[in-house]
Amino acid sequence: MTKPTIRDVARLANVSISTVSRVMNAPNTVIRSKQERVLNAIDELKYKPNALARGLIYKKTNTLGVVIPDIRNSYYADIIRGMEDASKKLGYNLIICNTDHDRNRLFSYLSNFDERQVDGILFTSEPITPDYHKELKRLRKPVVLVSTHSLDYELPSVRINDEEAAYDAAKHLIESGHRSIGWIGFDLSDSIAGLPRYQGYIRAHRDFGLSIRQENIHLVSLWSDDSLDAAHRLFLQNPDLTAVFTASDELAIGLLCYLNERGIPVPEQVSVIGFDNIRMSRFTIPKLTTVAQPMYEIGYRSVEKLHARIEGAEDPILREYLPHELVLRSSTRALVE
Amino acid sequence: MTKPTIRDVARLANVSISTVSRVMNAPNTVIRSKQERVLNAIDELKYKPNALARGLIYKKTNTLGVVIPDIRNSYYADIIRGMEDASKKLGYNLIICNTDHDRNRLFSYLSNFDERQVDGILFTSEPITPDYHKELKRLRKPVVLVSTHSLDYELPSVRINDEEAAYDAAKHLIESGHRSIGWIGFDLSDSIAGLPRYQGYIRAHRDFGLSIRQENIHLVSLWSDDSLDAAHRLFLQNPDLTAVFTASDELAIGLLCYLNERGIPVPEQVSVIGFDNIRMSRFTIPKLTTVAQPMYEIGYRSVEKLHARIEGAEDPILREYLPHELVLRSSTRALVE
Numbered sequence: 001m002t003k004p005t006i007r008d009v010a011r012l013a014n015v016s017i018s019t020v021s022r023v024m025n026a027p028n029t030v031i032r033s034k035q036e037r038v039l040n041a042i043d044e045l046k047y048k049p050n051a052l053a054r055g056l057i058y059k060k061t062n063t064l065g066v067v068i069p070d071i072r073n074s075y076y077a078d079i080i081r082g083m084e085d086a087s088k089k090l091g092y093n094l095i096i097c098n099t100d101h102d103r104n105r106l107f108s109y110l111s112n113f114d115e116r117q118v119d120g121i122l123f124t125s126e127p128i129t130p131d132y133h134k135e136l137k138r139l140r141k142p143v144v145l146v147s148t149h150s151l152d153y154e155l156p157s158v159r160i161n162d163e164e165a166a167y168d169a170a171k172h173l174i175e176s177g178h179r180s181i182g183w184i185g186f187d188l189s190d191s192i193a194g195l196p197r198y199q200g201y202i203r204a205h206r207d208f209g210l211s212i213r214q215e216n217i218h219l220v221s222l223w224s225d226d227s228l229d230a231a232h233r234l235f236l237q238n239p240d241l242t243a244v245f246t247a248s249d250e251l252a253i254g255l256l257c258y259l260n261e262r263g264i265p266v267p268e269q270v271s272v273i274g275f276d277n278i279r280m281s282r283f284t285i286p287k288l289t290t291v292a293q294p295m296y297e298i299g300y301r302s303v304e305k306l307h308a309r310i311e312g313a314e315d316p317i318l319r320e321y322l323p324h325e326l327v328l329r330s331s332t333r334a335l336v337e
Numbered sequence: 338m339t340k341p342t343i344r345d346v347a348r349l350a351n352v353s354i355s356t357v358s359r360v361m362n363a364p365n366t367v368i369r370s371k372q373e374r375v376l377n378a379i380d381e382l383k384y385k386p387n388a389l390a391r392g393l394i395y396k397k398t399n400t401l402g403v404v405i406p407d408i409r410n411s412y413y414a415d416i417i418r419g420m421e422d423a424s425k426k427l428g429y430n431l432i433i434c435n436t437d438h439d440r441n442r443l444f445s446y447l448s449n450f451d452e453r454q455v456d457g458i459l460f461t462s463e464p465i466t467p468d469y470h471k472e473l474k475r476l477r478k479p480v481v482l483v484s485t486h487s488l489d490y491e492l493p494s495v496r497i498n499d500e501e502a503a504y505d506a507a508k509h510l511i512e513s514g515h516r517s518i519g520w521i522g523f524d525l526s527d528s529i530a531g532l533p534r535y536q537g538y539i540r541a542h543r544d545f546g547l548s549i550r551q552e553n554i555h556l557v558s559l560w561s562d563d564s565l566d567a568a569h570r571l572f573l574q575n576p577d578l579t580a581v582f583t584a585s586d587e588l589a590i591g592l593l594c595y596l597n598e599r600g601i602p603v604p605e606q607v608s609v610i611g612f613d614n615i616r617m618s619r620f621t622i623p624k625l626t627t628v629a630q631p632m633y634e635i636g637y638r639s640v641e642k643l644h645a646r647i648e649g650a651e652d653p654i655l656r657e658y659l660p661h662e663l664v665l666r667s668s669t670r671a672l673v674e
Contacts, residue, residue: 017366022355029354063449071433072414072616080408084435088442093449095432096408098421105425112400112430116453257620279409283594285622 004045013041063093064306065113066122067106071098073250074278075295076124079146082299083122090307092119101126107135114139120306122146127191128153142309146302147293148192149319156309158302158320162193165291165324166200166245169273172326173243174208177335178271181205182244183217184230184251194219197247197275216241220251227254235262241270242335249274249281249290256284256331271332286330294322341382350378400430401643402450403459404443408435410587411615412632413461416483419636420459427644429456438463444472451476457643459483464528465490479646483639484630485529486656493646495639495657499530502628502661503537503582506610509663510580511545514672515608518542519581520554521567521588531556534584534612553578557588564591572599578607579672586611586618586627593621593668608669623667631659 010017015034022030023038030038041047064087068076080096087094095118097109106126113121120142126132128150136143136155149157173181183201186194198217205212215237218230227246231254235241246252252274259266266272266286274281277292301322308315347354352371359367360375367375378384401424405413417433424431432455434446443463450458457479463469465487473480473492486494510518520538523531535554542549552574555567564583568591572578583589589611596603603609603623611618614629638659645652 018355018359021358063453071408071417072411074409074411074414077409077411080435081437084437093434093446095434097430097432098417100418100421109430116400253617253620257622257624260622280590280617283590285594285597287594 004047013037065118066096078295079299082296086300086303144306160324162196163200166197170204178243185247227251231255231258243271249276267333289332292325341384350374402455403433415632416636419633423637423640481643497661499533500537503534507541515580519578522584568592568595580608586613604670626669629662
């Protein structure tokens with residue numbers, strides 16, 4: 001049996017095809033009795049206009065658009081899993097787009113989301129610049145910021161408190177007796193993974209009365225592959241470090257590789273703490289101590305939050321912070337003073 | 338200035354809204370002179386029906402749908418990069434959907450692709466079962482299989498030759514003097530990553546007159562997290578192995594972690610070869626010898642191939658195999674006989 005067409009609906013309702021089309025596109029232009037005949041015929045035939053047509057009619061596509069800046073980064077793996085599970089529960093399909101940190105790609109995907117009438121947008125990781133905000137506003141769609149937030153604009157967000165998370169990790173090292181702690185972080189122009197984590201590292205030093213030495217701090221541009229280089233520069237300038245805190249697990253994995261090549265034992269000579277708790281951090285040698293972000297929960301909660309916005313439900317907290325956790329494994333040790 | 342609406346078009350063309358709608362949806366039902374007036378009005382007003390409406394009219398959405406079974410697996414990172422770059426070049430947007438190896442999710446996404454009228458589908462990694470084939474056929478859309486193929490159906494595909502790639506790695510170990518080589522692979526019911534790689538391992542043993550010992554072979558279910566368990570079982574049954582070949586780098590990373598915990602030095606006591614050459618394989622301790630798949634090229638070529646199908650261009654090779662390469666790093670060594 002073939003699928004019923006608009007033609008079959010028109011025949012059964014005894015109206016013209018254009019009337020069926022008008023019922024779907026501009027129902028106010030069709031008199032009530034004809035409307036009912038068409039709707040009954042649609043029911044009886046189980047006629048399914050395709051999603052494009054339905055999008056025109058019902059204005060709901062049960063689809064959420066996700067923009068991700070770098071899908072290669074394993075950080076997003078569990079976020080997407082969380083998003084998927086919540087979407088499944090709430091009846092959405094996710095379409096995921098990778099912007100590669102490219103402004104033009106981002107705008108192209110946002111415009112695509114607009115045209116395809118996604119019900120809402122999950123915007124991950126990148127800082128909200130004025131032009132991004134303008135574009136998001138123009139789309140007039142519910143948006144939730146994921147692993148990013150905005151203090152300048154009234155946009156709902158779900159993330160951890162990066163400054164506090166970094167503070168806790170640095171504090172742990174200091175309380176374990178470390179006094180010379182390296183920092184491999186992201187560029188401070190990055191207001192999400194860069195600046196706040198750096199600030200947490202600095203605040204912990206200040207709170208414990210430790211001086212901050214510029215040669216202990218090395219910044220790499222975001223998502224760069226040069227973790228080996230950064231590690232090399234750091235130890236060249238200060239071979240006496242007893243611990244290094246990196247702003248991501250991927251940076252920490254590069255550092256472990258560098259230290260192993262140089263024959264510097266971890267944690268005997270140098271303790272290493274990462275940030276994120278990606279899947280691979282359980283399999284490094286030695287296993288990585290890290291600040292765990294609840295990635296799955298961030299993804300899950302973002303979809304729930306977006307759903308609330310789409311449905312116009314109550315959602316009293318604009319900027320949500322989920323708890324982080326320090327996961328102690330084998331790459332750190334306490335110094336005997 | 339507000340965007341022109343269908344109402345403005347109708348007014349300028351001096352026809353009803355439903356006539357404009359019919360010109361877009363069912364032009365054959367509108368007489369030529371009215372059609373022309375509507376099209377002229379659309380031109381003059383620079384009226385842009387949204388993508389959903391345009392999808393209805395022009396039947397081309399410049400969007401490709403990608404289904405991926407497990408986006409957590411870093412194997413897909415570079416495939417997606419290649420797909421993205423080719424899509425950018427050829428003017429497509431990609432929408433990526435993660436099926437989680439779940440048949441229902443897969444069907445839901447395929448149906449979503451159908452409704453949203455994507456121009457083509459990139460189907461990755463999973464074997465083509467008869468019901469998948471039936472569904473793909475029903476959609477009547479160009480499809481390219483990525484890192485999978487089908488010998489039963491006439492579907493275009495891009496992948497490496499997994500059997501030969503595994504053969505080359507096993508041969509390398511044998512030629513390096515190894516005689517007792519473990520295999521941690523995927524379930525043989527998996528006709529992509531499971532069976533052919535296993536067959537390559539077996540064929541290399543046969544070609545060199547080595548007997549195949551069942552206790553050297555351990556299979557895990559696809560995408561499982563139990564690489565540590567598999568490694569443990571393998572060495573419990575045969576502590577005398579001098580080399581292990583694993584069917585993925587993620588399995589190899591778990592194995593390296595296990596061997597390190599047991600104090601078994603790599604490669605001094607045991608050589609390890611992985612499969613895939615994921616980004617992380619350069620940062621393992623020791624750095625991982627592996628069979629490199631050209632992931633980026635597989636992604637890139639898949640989009641080019643799909644584009645050729647969409648455009649009806651010549652594409653003489655149905656099943657394409659891209660070259661693999663053995664990448665020698667520090668996790669393997671030659672045995673002195």
